[in-house]
Amino acid sequence: MSGGHTTLTFLGGTETVTGSKFLLEHEGTRVLVDCGLFQGERRWRRQNWEAPDLDPAGLAHVMLTHCHLDHCGYLPALVRQGYDGPIWMSEGTQALTEIVLRDSALLQERDAEDARRDGYSRHDPPLPLYTVADAEQAIRQFRTLRFDDDAELAGDVGVRLTRAGHVLGSASVSVRMGGAEALFSGDLGRPSHPLLRPRAVPPAAATVVVESTYGDRAHQEPEGQSHEALADVVRRTVGRGGSVLIPAFAVDRTELVLLVLSELMRDGRIPKVPVFVDSPMALAALDVYRMPEMRSELRDGVVPELVHLPHLEAARTPEESMRLNNPRTPCVIISASGMATGGRVVHHLRHLLPDRRNAVVLTGYQAAGTRGRALIDGAHEIKMHGRYLPVRAEIVQDEEFSVHADADELMQWLRSLPEAPETLYVVHGEPEASEALAQRVRDELDWTVVVPRRGERVRVG
Missing domain, CATH: 3.60.15.10 (Ribonuclease Z/Hydroxyacylglutathione hydrolase-like)
Structure with missing residues (x-):
């Protein structure tokens, strides 16, 4: 050649x-x-x-x-x-x-x-x-x-x-x-x-x-209302006093999750609980999506602010992130990475997975060998930082985000x-x-x- x-x-x-x-x-x-x-x-x-x-x-x-x-x-x-x-x-x-x-x-x-x-x-x-x-x-x-x-x-x-x-x-x-x-x-x-x-x-x-x-x-088209898997698990989890952790890629996926949560709360399909974005990277990416020079990338009709959540909070510092490991009230936590391979979400998994009141929602493709795939496949224990942790929280996958x-x-x-x-x-x-x-x-x-x-x-x- x-x-x-x-x-x-x-x-x-x-x-x-x-x-x-x-x-x-x-x-x-x-x-x-x-x-x-x-x-x-x-x-x-x-x-x-x-x-x-x-x-x-x-x-x-x-x-x-x-x-x-x-x-x-x-x-x-x-x-x-x-x-x-x-x-x-x-x-x-x-x-x-x-x-x-x-x-x-x-x-x-x-x-x-x-x-x-x-x-x-x-x-x-x-x-x-x-x-x-x-x-x-x-x-x-x-x-x-x-x-x-x-x-x-x-x-x-x-x-x-x-x-x-x-x-x-x-x-x-x-x-x-x-x-x-x-x-x-x-x-x-x-x-x-x-x-x-x-x-x-x-x-x-x-x-x-x-x-x-x-x-x-092939992606499965939703039967009935869109994102009902997410709405249902949020309602159930909040009802039993737990919190919902959503591992989500900081770029694009977090923005879509926030958009859907906005719609679900607006339509009364989930309670208006606090939503925390625990990813400085995701917050920075959200700012990029909102930049005027990126408007030509977005569909017609997408509003500049993208999301409308009554109780949206950002965990920007490590100290704010650590406080989310033991939420005082039911909430939704969105944190990277999307396959739970690294980042702040790993620390939240370590604290939230052992509690049956909580839930973890996976929002897209989970590659073989990742913690996300292991959770979807029904793992009873997950290894983190050299130790095994029990998986007692409810695990749900919402593939509509793909x-x-x-x-x-x-x-x-x-x-x-x-x-x-x-x-x-x-x-x-x-x-x-x-x-x-x-x-x-x-x-x-x-x-x-x-x-x-x-x-x-x-x-x-």
């Missing part, structure tokens, strides 16, 4: 639903699309600490589809290893990724210090994957592109961003190199999003790389492409989900479809 060919190497986001990294190369020019952290099972998290399969200093460009950690969270490590070039993304992604990386770096440093103090790491001394200083350097390298503009970058690289409708700023990325064009779907939203403008149709490409998070399932396209909606997006690709690569899904989507495409569209292995290298165009 030498000479004038353009090649694509799958460095992450294959055989799992995290760690997206895709390397394009043509005659010495190298472009990385997404630079995510591996999350979930230990075998995947260990990949974050392995030597990278590329020379960061030799990259010309990095491009981001959106701000979630499994797509952007390795950037500070890449910069620490020598990448000093531009990192391209939409304006909305820039604003949110700054928040995400600063928070991730702070957690990396804090987790390393906690492990050192409490002695539950195998390493001596425990070190963070990257630091706040690394994150700040990565942020200084951010550059923005407009949606639907054809941009020409250094090294004869062309790029176009198309709305993906997943979270604020999310994009599908089309890259042109050496006469070849590859399209990366990024995470695709559903045809309709409660807050955002709908996804758009990107230009045709001979090589298409599509996500498959929900490649083997803004990931399901299998039918992924097929709809593929059918909307202007031309059938020469090859479709199915990535960013657990193996059964990726294989299910690939087989469905073969059966219904008769395309050439591949579920690539990690490290596999192929020709583009």
